[in-house]
Amino acid sequence: MELEQIRVELKSKMKASRYLHSIGVEEVSHDLALIYNYDSDKAVLAGILHDCAKFLTDEELLMECKKYQLPVTEIEGRCPFLLHAKVGAAFAQYIYGVEDKDILNAITYHTTGRPAMSLLEKIVFLADYIEPGRKPLPRIQKIREAAYMNLDLAVYMTLDNVLKYLMNTNREVDCMAESALLYYKELLE
Ligand SMILES: [Fe+2]
Numbered sequence: 195m196e197l198e199q200i201r202v203e204l205k206s207k208m209k210a211s212r213y214l215h216s217i218g219v220e221e222v223s224h225d226l227a228l229i230y231n232y233d234s235d236k237a238v239l240a241g242i243l244h245d246c247a248k249f250l251t252d253e254e255l256l257m258e259c260k261k262y263q264l265p266v267t268e269i270e271g272r273c274p275f276l277l278h279a280k281v282g283a284a285f286a287q288y289i290y291g292v293e294d295k296d297i298l299n300a301i302t303y304h305t306t307g308r309p310a311m312s313l314l315e316k317i318v319f320l321a322d323y324i325e326p327g328r329k330p331l332p333r334i335q336k337i338r339e340a341a342y343m344n345l346d347l348a349v350y351m352t353l354d355n356v357l358k359y360l361m362n363t364n365r366e367v368d369c370m371a372e373s374a375l376l377y378y379k380e381l382l383e
Pocket residue numbers: 244245248278304305
C-alpha cells in the first residue's frame with residue numbers, strides 16, 4: 195500500500211491523538227534515519243505503522259493472535275496491550291503489504307526493545323519515546339539530545355527510564371525489556 199493511503203487508513207481508524215503520535219514517530223524516525231544513514235523510506239513506513247494495532251481492545255488483540263498464530267507469552271496474557279506490537283507487525287504485513295523483515299521487526303520490538311537491535315529497531319524504539327507530542331517525561335530532554343549523538347546510549351537511557359517507571363508504578367516488566375537493558379548497559383561499559 196502507498197504511504198499516503200496508509201496515512202488515510204490509519205487516520206480513519208485511530209483516535210486523533212494516536213494518529214498525531216504516529217505522525218510524530220514517523221517524522222522522528224525519518225530524521226534519525228538521515229543522521230545514521232538508514233533508508234529513510236523504510237524508517238518512515240515503520241514509524242507511521244508502529245502502533246497500527248493499538249486501537250484494538252485486549253480481547254481483539256488476543257483474537258488476532260489466534261488468527262495470525264502469534265505466540266502469546268505469559269506476561270502478554272496478563273497484559274494484552276503489549277500484543278499491539280506483534281499484532282501491529284502482522285497487520286503491517288498482511289493488511290498494509292509490508293514485506294521487509296527489518297520493518298516488521300521494528301514494529302514487533304517497539305515497546306520492549308530487545309538485545310542487539312538492528313539500526314531501524316533502535317530508531318523506531320527511540321522515536322516512539324521522544325517524538326515531540328509526548329507528554330514531558332523525566333530525562334526526556336537528555337534522551338532527545340543523546341538520540342542525535344549516540345544511539346545506543348539513548349536506547350539505554352530510554353530502557354532505563356521505562357523500566358524504572360514500570361517498577362515505581364508497580365507494573366510488570368517484560369523480560370525482553372530487562373534483557374535489552376542489560377545488553378545495552380554492558381555494551382556501553
Ligand atoms: Fe506502541
